[in-house]
Amino acid sequence: MTADLARARDGVLTAADLARVDAALQGTDDLLRSAYRGDDGSRQPVHTAYVPADRYHPGLPAEWGAAALAAAEAVGGLDALAAHVGLTPELVTDVVPRVRAKLEREPIEDLRLDFEDGYGDRGDAVEDADAVGAAARVIEAVRSSAAPPFIGIRFKSLEKSTRARGLRTLDLFLSGLVEAGGLPGGLALTLPKVTTAAQVAAMADVAAALEGAHGLTEGSVRFEVQIETPQVVLGADGRSPLALLPRAGAGRITSLHFGTYDYTAALGISAHHQSLDHPAADLAKELMQLAVAGTGIRLSDGSTNVLPIGDRAIEAWMLHARLVRRSLERGFFQGWDLHPHQLLTRYLATYAFYREGYPQAAERLRAYIERSPGTVLDEPATARALAWFVVRGVQCGALDTDDVIAETGIGHEALIALAHPRPVSRTDPREDSA
Known part of the structure; x- marks a missing residue:
């Protein structure tokens, strides 16, 4: 029984198993990398x-x-x-x-x-x-x-x-x-x-x-x-x-x-x-x-x-x-x-x-960044959507950058990074807040 538990704890999949899965999914990996790069975070006109x-x-x-x-x-x-x-x-x-x-x-x-x-x-x-x-x-x-x-x-x-x-x-x-x-x-x-x-x-x-x-x-x-x-x-x-x-x-x-x-x-x-x-x-x-x-x-x-x-x-x-x-x-x-x-x-x-939606978006973003409990438990994908909403509001002039930084606790570049869905290496906005 003890040997069986040890075996289960160590796992049974080998490097060869992982290599086989990697080979089978190479096409998927290439597709996701090339075709689904996400938004680049630049301004979009309204x-x-x-x-x-x-x-x-x-x-x-x-x-x-x-x-x-x-x-x-x-x-x-x-x-x-x-x-x-x-x-x-x-x-x-x-x-x-x-x-x-x-x-x-x-x-x-x-x-x-x-x-x-x-x-x-x-x-x-x-x-x-x-x-x-x-x-x-x-x-x-x-x-x-x-x-x-x-x-x-x-x-x-x-x-x-x-x-x-x-x-x-x-x-x-x-x-x-x-x-x-x-x-x-x-x-x-x-x-x-x-x-x-x-x-x-x-x-x-x-x-x-x-x-x-x-x-x-x-x-x-x-x-x-x-x-x-x-x-x-x-x-x-x-x-x-x-x-x-x-x-x-x-x-x-x-x-x-x-x-x-x-x-x-x-x-x-x-x-x-x-x-x-x-x-x-x-x-x-x-x-x-x-x-x-x-x-x-x-x-x-x-x-x-x-x-x-x-x-x-x-x-x-x-x-x-x-x-x-x-x-x-x-x-x-x-x-x-x-x-x-x-x-x-x-x-x-x-x-x-943007003005109507901003107060709740700011509150939820601050709670997400600070890992504090709030009325809504947001996952990373929703946090990106909230950040992108705020970024768009700033870009068109509906929201002010200084107010956003003060009310969300997130620096401008970090907010863009959070809104940016591309799988690139960026500073974690939780570590780069205002």
């Missing part, structure tokens, strides 16, 4: 605004911010609008000054100069000139500090009918940037109307070719993929190409962006019922979440085309605020805005989301 490419000029973001504030004054002020869209009196007091400062300082976080649906077919000569001009204006904005943190173009799709035109526009735009001094740090390129993983693989190949031609660092040309066709959600073979996109993109996909109206229209949903919160849209977005979970590829919701102008502006603002909040609650931390007046409810709803 929205993408887009304008026809030929209408962009360096002063446009400031014009959008001023137009938004003027629209709020026309309905009684930003405080009144905040109350209209459902903010409590306490939140109005807390959020409105932050939103006003945001609209004065950084009204647009991400701007896309559109050469696709918002631009149309104007002939090759005109689009060539506009592509070159867009690059020049972006460089001018960057040099004068008038550019949003993220800026770039949406070019035409890789479908046969628009492929050559789209790639030429991309080529001219990138070449113009490089010739003027290099790619902006927040460059964003959007590939629309993807239907197959092969199109994404082709785009990755084009990106590599552009890097090689311009002597750019490998991986510096990355792109977003717009999910706006049924075929990329469910393919002809009965499988979802969404799950193939991360590997097809060879590490170059930054995010998947949902296209509300192209997608719902393609399903035959009547125009009156096409919306971000249609059940068919929700299904597609849930599959997008599943397809890129753990890959580091981010998600963006689409837009609402109900604009807050005219006699029904309040109703449109209420709708937009509700949809922004709904997206945030479902894990889509970015969306598309089509009009300056939508900036008001983009930031009111976003800031309210």
